[in-house]
Amino acid sequence: MKASDVLISGLGAFLPDRVPMEWAVERGLIDPAAAAEYGITSVTVAGDIPAPEMAVRASRQALERAGQNPASLSLLLYVSVWYQGPHGWCPQYYVQRHTGAGRATAAEVRQGCMGMFSALELAAGHLMASADHEAALVTSGDNFTSDLLERWRFSPHFVMGDAGSAVVLSRREGFARLKSVNAVTLPEYESMHRGPEPLFPPGAGRPGRLDFGDSKDRWLDGPDRDPAGPLRLVAAQDELVSRTLDEAGITMADVTRVAYANGSRERVEGRAMVPLGLPMSLSTWEQGRTVGHIGASDQVVALEQLLLCGELRRGDHFLMLGVGPGLNIACAVIEIVGTPHWSAARPANAA
Known part of the structure; x- marks a missing residue:
């Protein structure tokens, strides 16, 4: 959109x-x-x-x-x-x-x-x-x-x-403009994070712990596995990012920083930065590795921290990329149009 x-x-x-x-x-x-x-x-x-x-x-x-x-x-x-x-x-x-x-x-x-x-x-x-x-x-x-x-x-x-x-x-x-945001769902991956447990009674009412590693392994070994492997996911993400950039009126060369889900360096690099054709230096991994995967807050907190430290300035473009169980992929582009008063980049005598 x-x-x-x-x-x-x-x-x-x-x-x-x-x-x-x-x-x-x-x-x-x-x-x-x-x-x-x-x-x-x-x-x-x-x-x-x-x-x-x-x-x-x-x-x-x-x-x-x-x-x-x-x-x-x-x-x-x-x-x-x-x-x-x-x-x-x-x-x-x-x-x-x-x-x-x-x-x-x-x-x-x-x-x-x-x-x-x-x-x-x-x-x-x-x-x-x-x-x-x-x-x-x-x-x-x-x-x-x-x-x-x-x-x-x-x-x-x-x-x-x-x-x-x-x-x-x-x-x-505002100090930033939301230029474009999009998401796509690949429901054929729905069972990847469900595992073998029944839908009823709900999981919260039964003993046991959430284990995405185990459920993913079972999915990979089971009949619901996508024969295309990760190719469908990669293609969907490429299309989503291209559409979001087009709607924002920019290209990848205009992207200043990228925030992905706060995972390991291997995951951030392999799932986000390499597919985008960008170096890890443009990612927010250095900040994310100090807090872990903070649910749905990863990208917003990264943006807040970059602005707070004065690392994003007027004219910069911030690309957010995310993924969630279901399987959902999302992308957004935010343009910095000013310096918030709470940023370290704000001159002390600024009005």
């Missing part, structure tokens, strides 16, 4: 304390060879801080940075990956209540690790649909401290970190 005059006016992030990878290795939580291969130095661990509370803290920061009255928001989208709280409870309303987001339409987007892309697309479409829609808040929070998941080894090449993130989209003002 090509976005028209959809601006980013605020970004927020909540990153809890980092736990060094050495700590996990010493306690036998991850194989030392895997830890060395991944290159991940630490992950953020929130302890008993609820996921929605991290989203609230990130949202408050984003709203404050944007100078946005939360009561004037017309849409609030909450992106979740892992369990959020009590059964039957809706986390988006908790964020709405604790940010003072008035009577905005609030909904949860549950689409795995690329849910932020779909939320941005939905929010952009909402803002473009009516001049009465002034601003929207997209936020996410996840705490992977759980007996149902081993954060250090639940999936090859990924170690899960906890975080909250938030984006304020505006039709009026």
Whole structure:
């Protein structure tokens, strides 16, 4: 989808304390060879801080940075990956209540690790649909401290970190412009992350832990495996990126930095940077390796951190690329049109 005059006016992030990878290795939580291969130095661990509370803290920061009255928001989208709280409870309303987001339409987007892309697309479409829609808040929070998941080894090449993130989209003002966002689903890969377990009763009601490595191995050895191998996935990603760049009116040569899911160096390089024809120096892996795979927040936190440190400036283009179970692939292009007041690149005497 090509976005028209959809601006980013605020970004927020909540990153809890980092736990060094050495700590996990010493306690036998991850194989030392895997830890060395991944290159991940630490992950953020929130302890008993609820996921929605991290989203609230990130949202408050984003709203404050944007100078946005939360009561004037017309849409609030909450992106979740892992369990959020009590059964039957809706986390988006908790964020709405604790940010003072008035009577905005609030909904949860549950689409795995690329849910932020779909939320941005939905929010952009909402803002473009009516001049009465002034601003929207997209936020996410996840705490992977759980007996149902081993954060250090639940999936090859990924170690899960906890975080909250938030984006304020505006039709009026902002320091960045959302130029294009797209996603594609390859449902033939649906069973890759499901494994052999039945659909009922739901997994949360049964003993056992999530193990994406095991379910993927079973899929590769089973009848549902795609005979084309990874070629279909590669072709779909190439087409998606090309379409997103075309809609944004740029080429790959115009891309300043790239944010992919925070995995091992091998995964980021092989799945993102090599297919894009770009060096790892343009990736956000160096930042991502210090926090781990923070659910749907990887790319937004990377953008916030780059702007905070002054590494993105006016005229730069930031490409976000993501993938999630299902199988979903997503891409977005953001153009930096100004320097936010909270950036280190902002002169002290700037108005």
